[in-house]
Amino acid sequence: MLEMGKNKPLELGASIFLQEIKELEKYWAFNIETGEHYSLNRTSYWILAQIGESKPLHDISQDFIDTFDVEEEVGVNDFNNIINNFLDEGIIERREENEERKSKI
């Protein structure tokens, strides 16, 4: 379960590369190490882009609710579900895990 209050900020996986083609409304996350590739919707891509900019998770959650104009409770639930999904897929990692992997490479 996501614990936003903990001091374990999230970041993109070390091998994850984001890309978008705005005019086609196409958004992707690519893993350049394993070759996995994910098609994203605009919302998911937006969240990943924010994480890629190292913004605090709490701030991203609040901006998410404002940007996409959703009710707070619904927005928080959706946001947490998306984040957990990304964590499961290894698209994002808790920073300490990522630093450990980088040091092994």
Added chain:
Amino acid sequence: MNYFEDLNINEEFYFQWHITGKCNLRCSHCYHESYSSDNELGIYDLLHVADKMEETLGKWGKKGTLSITGGEPFVVSDKMLPLLKHIDALKHVHHFDILTNGCYITEDVVDHLKKFNKIRRIQLSLEGSSPEINDAIRGSGSFDKTINAIRLLKENDFQVAVMMTISNFNVSEIEPLIDLLAEERVDTFAAERFIPEGRGLEMQQYLLDKDQLRQVFSGLYERALGQEKPRILLYRPLFALLDDKDPTVGAMCSVGTNALTIMHDGTIYPCRRLPIPIGNALTDSFYEIWYTSELLWNIRKTGNLKGKCSGCDLIPVCRGCRAMAYAVSGDYLAEDPQCWKWGKINH
């Protein structure tokens, strides 16, 4: 989240693999600048690259198609034949072609090639229907050697393709050449536009203008409709201008959609005719190149295209030839200078 299927536009992924830069000919329109083949990969590196292709194709769920070429690939038969044997056994490689000038095709070579299950076609090049024009471009004696190679291959039931590079120098030879290829039972014919680069810079005055190209492409389309053999391949950018509803006509430029070119030293180009390095097959993963190359993304984002290609309603099926744009203007995002759409057309 879903695995994406819309970045690679079809089920196939194509590698054009120039395993050597060495060549016995010096064709005047050739895109090669140097034939020295510095840092050419050895057999173990070639096998390693083939295995990387296999892994990548498997991950992407694509049918791999390869063209093995050079330079002249039979100049390095000692490497090419073991490489082909290895490729022949790869699960995700659907078929491969060999692009050759035909000078080294002998009965012994044909016997070797017969052992491969996944060989689809041998492609040779001719620039005209007689030695006069062909040999002026490709060198003395090359016409006879190519015709002999075609006959030997057909006698042994190989599929044979012939490619012609069209310029003002040989444009009048298209129809006679197709007639000759029909007599020789050649299976497919493709006309590739001459692009002034490499050695070809010296004959840039022979570049077709847009009206000439329209007439050439229209003639090919008309001929293709009534032609069984050789089948005339029309899968090239700008053919879609003739009939964008006909799925047998035209094709999106393969850059960033479903193809990569590997050079003799492992350098990867988006297309052989767009010689801008975007990685190395030995040291980089295909994933990294395909997913992160700035050049590939610049071209995929069709909003970046300039001139008449910008906002063109045919972008879903065309996009022009990025290599031609680069060769003529130095900008691979510029309009295709031979596109006749909205231009003055002489019927």
